[in-house]
Amino acid sequence: xxxxxxxxxxxxxxxxxxxxxxxxxxxxxxxxxxxxxxxxxxxxxxxxxxxxxxxxxxxxxxxxxxxxxxxxxxxxxxxxxxxxxxxxxxxxxxxxxxxxxxxxxxxxxxxxxxxxxxxxxxxxxxxxxxxxxxxxxxxxxxxxxxxxxxxxxxxxxxxxxxxxxxxxxxxxxxxxxxxxxxxxxxxxxxxxxxxxxxxxxxxxxxxxxxxxxxxxxxxxxxxxxxxxxxxxxxxxxxxxxxxxxxxxxxxxxxxxxxxxxxxxxxxxxxxxxxxx
Amino acid sequence: xxxxxxxxxxxxxxxxxxxxxxxxxxxxxxxxxxxxxxxxxxxxxxxxxxxxxxxxxxxxxxxxxxxxxxxxxxxxxxxxxxxxxxxxxxxxxxxxxxxxxxxxxxxxxxxxxxxxxxxxxxxxxxxxxxxxxxxxxxxxxxxxxxxxxxxxxxxxxxxxxxxxxxxxxxxxxxxxxxxxxxxxxxxxxxxxxxxxxxxxxxxxxxxxxxxxxxxxxxxxxxxxxxxxxxxxxxxxxxxxxxxxxxxxxxxxxxxxxxxxxxxxxxxxxxxxxxxxxxxxxxxxxxxxxxxxxxxxxxxxxxxxxxxxxxxxxxxxxxxxxxxxxxxxxxxxxxxxxxxxxxxxxxxxxxxxxxxxxxxxxxxxxxxxxxxxxxxxxxxxxxxxxxxxxxxxxxxxxxxxxxxxxxxxxxxxxxxx
Numbered sequence: 001x002x003x004x005x006x007x008x009x010x011x012x013x014x015x016x017x018x019x020x021x022x023x024x025x026x027x028x029x030x031x032x033x034x035x036x037x038x039x040x041x042x043x044x045x046x047x048x049x050x051x052x053x054x055x056x057x058x059x060x061x062x063x064x065x066x067x068x069x070x071x072x073x074x075x076x077x078x079x080x081x082x083x084x085x086x087x088x089x090x091x092x093x094x095x096x097x098x099x100x101x102x103x104x105x106x107x108x109x110x111x112x113x114x115x116x117x118x119x120x121x122x123x124x125x126x127x128x129x130x131x132x133x134x135x136x137x138x139x140x141x142x143x144x145x146x147x148x149x150x151x152x153x154x155x156x157x158x159x160x161x162x163x164x165x166x167x168x169x170x171x172x173x174x175x176x177x178x179x180x181x182x183x184x185x186x187x188x189x190x191x192x193x194x195x196x197x198x199x200x201x202x203x204x205x206x207x208x209x210x211x212x213x214x215x216x217x218x219x220x221x222x223x224x225x226x227x228x229x230x231x232x233x234x235x236x237x238x239x240x241x242x243x244x245x246x247x248x249x250x251x252x253x254x255x256x257x258x259x260x261x262x263x264x265x266x267x268x269x270x271x272x273x274x275x276x
Numbered sequence: 277x278x279x280x281x282x283x284x285x286x287x288x289x290x291x292x293x294x295x296x297x298x299x300x301x302x303x304x305x306x307x308x309x310x311x312x313x314x315x316x317x318x319x320x321x322x323x324x325x326x327x328x329x330x331x332x333x334x335x336x337x338x339x340x341x342x343x344x345x346x347x348x349x350x351x352x353x354x355x356x357x358x359x360x361x362x363x364x365x366x367x368x369x370x371x372x373x374x375x376x377x378x379x380x381x382x383x384x385x386x387x388x389x390x391x392x393x394x395x396x397x398x399x400x401x402x403x404x405x406x407x408x409x410x411x412x413x414x415x416x417x418x419x420x421x422x423x424x425x426x427x428x429x430x431x432x433x434x435x436x437x438x439x440x441x442x443x444x445x446x447x448x449x450x451x452x453x454x455x456x457x458x459x460x461x462x463x464x465x466x467x468x469x470x471x472x473x474x475x476x477x478x479x480x481x482x483x484x485x486x487x488x489x490x491x492x493x494x495x496x497x498x499x500x501x502x503x504x505x506x507x508x509x510x511x512x513x514x515x516x517x518x519x520x521x522x523x524x525x526x527x528x529x530x531x532x533x534x535x536x537x538x539x540x541x542x543x544x545x546x547x548x549x550x551x552x553x554x555x556x557x558x559x560x561x562x563x564x565x566x567x568x569x570x571x572x573x574x575x576x577x578x579x580x581x582x583x584x585x586x587x588x589x590x591x592x593x594x595x596x597x598x599x600x601x602x603x604x605x606x607x608x609x610x611x612x613x614x615x616x617x618x619x620x621x622x623x624x625x626x627x628x629x630x631x632x633x634x635x636x637x638x639x640x641x642x643x644x645x646x647x648x649x650x651x652x653x654x655x656x657x658x659x660x661x662x663x664x665x666x667x668x669x670x671x672x673x674x675x676x677x678x679x680x681x682x683x684x685x686x687x688x689x690x691x692x
Contacts, residue, residue, distance in 0.1 A: 004373060006358055007366040033398040037384060044386050044427075115381045116399055117358040270361040273354065274294065 020266050023119045030118055034126035038101075039133060053134035054141055057093045061086040068206050077208045079237055080149045086142055087236050088205040088229045094135040095167050095225055096196045101127040102175020103192045106272060107182050113272050120269040121262070124176045128168050135164070152238060159235040163228055163247070166254035170224050173254070173261030180268045183276050204229060224250040224257070283370060284451050284482035285333040285356070290365035292326040292351050325351040327506045328365070335370070335450075338473075338483040340493035340514055342521055343503040344654050346542055349486045352503065353377060353453050356484070371450025371482075374401050378455070380440025385429040389420050389439060392428055396443045410446045417472075418442035445472035452476065455486045470495065488597040490518050505540075522595070533657045535640070536578070542652035546583050547615060547642050549651055551576035555623075566664035567633055567681055572625045575640065577651075583615045586650060590624055591639040592631070593655065600636065600679050606645070630681045633663040633674060 024031070043049040061082055068074040069081030076084035105123040106113060113120070139160075146153055182188040200206075203226045209217060220226040227243075227250025234242035326348045333339055341349045354360045356367055357375035382399040383392050393414055397407040407414075415421055418438040420431075428436055454473070473496055477483055487493050493500060493514060500517035502510040510517050536550040555572040556562045565571060573590065589604035603624060605612060637655040644650070663674065666681055 002372050004358075004369040005366060006355065006362065006369070008362050008364050029403055030398045033395055033404075037387070037395055040391065041384060041386050111378075112382050112399065114359065115377045116375065118399065118401075273360045 016266055017263070020119060020121060024121055024125075027119050027122060031122045031125060034122055035130045038126055038130035042130075050134075050137055053137040057086065057089045057138050058141055060093070061089055064089075064206060074207055075211060077210060077233075077237075077240060079151075079233075079240075083142075083145045083149050083151065084208070084233070085205065086145055087233050088203075090135065090138055090142055091164060091167050091229055091232055092200065092203065092205050092225070093138065094131050094164070095171050096200070097134070098128045098131040098168070098171035099175050099178070099196060100192050101131065102171060103178035103182060104189060105175070106179045107186070107189065107276070110276050113276055120272060121176075121265060124172055124179060124261075124265070127175065128172045131171075132164070132168070154238065156235050156238070160232050163232050163235065166224060166228050166251040169251075169258035170254040173257035173259070176261035176265040177257075180265060183268075183272055199223075199225070202226065220246075222249075222253065224253040226250070228254075281370075282334050283332050283368075284335045284337070285370070285484070286368040287329060287331050287352075287356070288366050288368070290326055290329045290352070290355060290362045290367060291324065292348075292355055292360070293363040294323045294325055324506050326355070326362075326503075329503070329506075329508045330365075331501060331508065331511055333482055333484065335482055336477075336480040337499060338477045338485060338497045340497035340500040340517075341484060341486040341503060342488075342490070342493060342500055342518065343509075344540070345488075345652075347503045348506040349503050350377075350455060353455050353484070353486055357453055369451055372401070373451040373453070374447050374449040375453040376400075376444050376447075376455065377453075379437055379444065383428060383436065383440065386427050388427055389415075389418075389424045389431070392439065393443055396440065400444065400447055401449065402443075402447065406448065414442045414446050417445060417468075441469055441472075445469070445476075449481070451482045451484075453484045456488065490522065490596045494518055535576075535653060535656055538653060538656055540654075541656075542654075543642065543649035545651065546581050547577050547579040547586055547650045549575060549640050549642070549653055549656075550578050550619070552638070552640070552657060564662055565629060565659065566662045567629065567631060568664055568666040569629045570625075570627065571629050572623050574621055574623050576619065576621045577615075577642070578619045579615045579617050581617055583644075583650065584613070585645060586612055586615055586642050587645065588612075588622060589641040589643070591641075592659070593637045593639060594679055595635050595637070598679075600631065604641075628683070629661065630683070631661045632677060632679055632681055633661050634679070635660050 043052075048055065064085045065082045069076070069085070074081070102124045105127045106120070109123055112118070143153075145151075178188055178192060202223055204220065209220050209226070209230055212220065220230070227246045230243060231247040231250070234240045329348075329352065341352065343349050351360075353375065354377070355362045356369070357373070357377065359375075359377075380392075380396060382396055384395065387395065393411065394404065394407055398404065415424060418435075418441075420435055420439055423431065423435065428439070431439070470492060473483065473485070477496065483496070485493065485497060497514050499512065500510075500514040500521075501508060502517050502521050510520055533552045534550075535552055536548065541548075553574040553576075554562050554565060555574055557570040557572070559572070562571070575588065575590075577588075587604055587606040589602060589606070591602045592600045594600055605622075636659045638657040638659055639655055640651070640653040642650040666683075
């Protein structure tokens with residue numbers, strides 16, 4: 001028989017994490033249903049449905065190509081600007097949407113938080129996972145662009161998929177941290193779009209890292225998304241070198257953000273229902 | 277002494293303290309920043325919602341949790357459901373627990389009935405296999421076969437309620453915590469829900485049931501626990517505890533009720549009711565009110581500070597706790613721009629007191645539109661409605677024929 005002990009202190013430290021993971025496993029079906037709900041709801045009442053996953057990055061790419069590629073003559077490391085920007089917009093669109101959804105996930109589920117128990121970590125997890133479906137759908141456009149611009153397709157491209165892992169970690173960790181603050185201060189809801197906009201400019205989506213002076217490039221690696229996006233361009237385009245060191249640093253930072261977000265989230269979740 | 281395997285729930289010295297600053301939803305970043313720089317720290321008042329509550333529930337027992345609004349019943353349920361953590365003490369639950377603090381938790385407007393059954397079931401802790409196995413029964417109980425693939429935003433509120441309860445009623449867990457879900461819905465559905473709960477009880481499920489409906493508690497539960505201002509006040513056989521609880525509300529005094537000395541009241545106290553008086557249509561005090569009477573209630577209040585746009589409310593509850601009628605300055609559209617410090621009075625006039633003879637309880641409140649409560653007086657006064665010949669046939673004015681008298685006329689058209 002299943003026993004539950006509810007007490008004031010609860011577990012702390014590594015024990016709390018172990019317990020949190022065990023519970024998450026026990027509630028895995030709920031996680032599945034939350035992801036399923038997110039996807040269902042997102043595509044249900046929209047006329048274009050899943051096409052939106054393609055439209056958003058594609059339109060952004062068109063606008064960027066006109067303004068930055070054509071008019072501002074932004075260098076793009078010798079790659080056609082549409083492909084150059086889309087290859088970064090693909091992970092960036094995922095990241096920005098996942099970060100925004102995760103940052104709001106606790107607040108938008110207030111009714112659940114105050115009425116029923118489940119491991120609260122399910123909410124940010126469902127948010128980052130359901131966004132991956134959009135990512136996969138939008139990837140098809142990248143393939144079309146490769147064919148159109150006659151760029152060689154090769155097996156190394158598949159490395160994009162494992163490279164998305166640190167992006168997911170970073171969105172999860174940073175999103176979870178924002179979600180915790182969001183519970184107490186709704187200001188965060190309005191801060192997130194602004195934060196994402198600033199982050200976009202600090203990330204080589206519009207421009208290549210090569211336009212930055214050499215001595216400032218290490219700063220790029222501190223922004224984990226920047227390092228990964230450069231890495232993704234590296235594995236996609238054979239003429240670009242892959243900077244494994246930068247990928248390593250970015251991944252390590254992403255994982256650190258995830259662990260911090262996860263731990264802080266586990267520590268704060270008990271208070272959600274009281275202050276939300 | 278019960279052995280541990282016979283115990284379904286053991287609550288051991290549980291306390292829950294809220295910081296009132298935390299409860300306010302107005303917390304913004306600006307305030308926090310302002311707090312950093314102002315030398316006067318925001319004073320943190322605390323509220324003990326529960327204090328040292330202990331009890332045990334053996335497997336298979338149905339226990340009713342009763343008490344006034346804000347006494348701590350819902351907090352206790354929330355702590356037991358793990359929605360919020362206790363400040364002190366511990367609770368041991370043997371077996372799978374599920375809590376029903378609301379019907380249809382997590383329903384999504386855009387999803388169909390079928391999809392919501394699965395979603396709601398999994399939120400309540402059912403596995404997909406369990407929902408699959410009970411799907412037919414759930415649909416049948418909810419009576420929504422035809423609308424199974426319609427988004428629930430097109431459902432009536434009654435259908436949504438039935439669907440929510442249908443899923444909940446098929447929870448097969450060992451311990452169920454139920455909060456007041458029966459307070460909504462029509463009478464036949466309430467009966468169905470009570471029936472479902474009764475089945476669960478017979479099936480060796482342990483049920484903890486919070487309700488203001490004493491009749492439901494008495495039917496369902498053999499035992500009742502009375503929570504009063506965060507403390508466990510009485511624990512025992514349901515009829516005895518319900519009796520003690522109901523008789524704690526005080527008795528009818530003369531025509532003029534003193535409300536200033538009542539200590540059990542909620543709200544900030546910026547305005548308080550100080551008295552209440554029954555008057556007849558001509559403004560003379562009365563001490564007997566009868567079915568169908570034209571009446572006025574004069575309410576006296578005192579404000580300790582200037583209050584903008586307060587709303588005053590008057591509620592009539594039946595003996596068993598059902599809200600029979602309410603009237604407020606908000607619902608009737610009477611705007612009161614402000615109340616200055618000092619005493620004042622206001623009057624509420626009834627065209628006709630359409631209540632069947634019997635005993636009723638009056639509750640009064642003063643609140644702001646924004647949800648700040650200034651004064652909450654729950655069941656602060658008893659009202660005995662005497663019989664009168666309202667119909668007028670000399671018959672029928674009796675509580676056996678309902679709570680409310682509604683002026684109506686029968687006609688028959690024979691031989692058509």
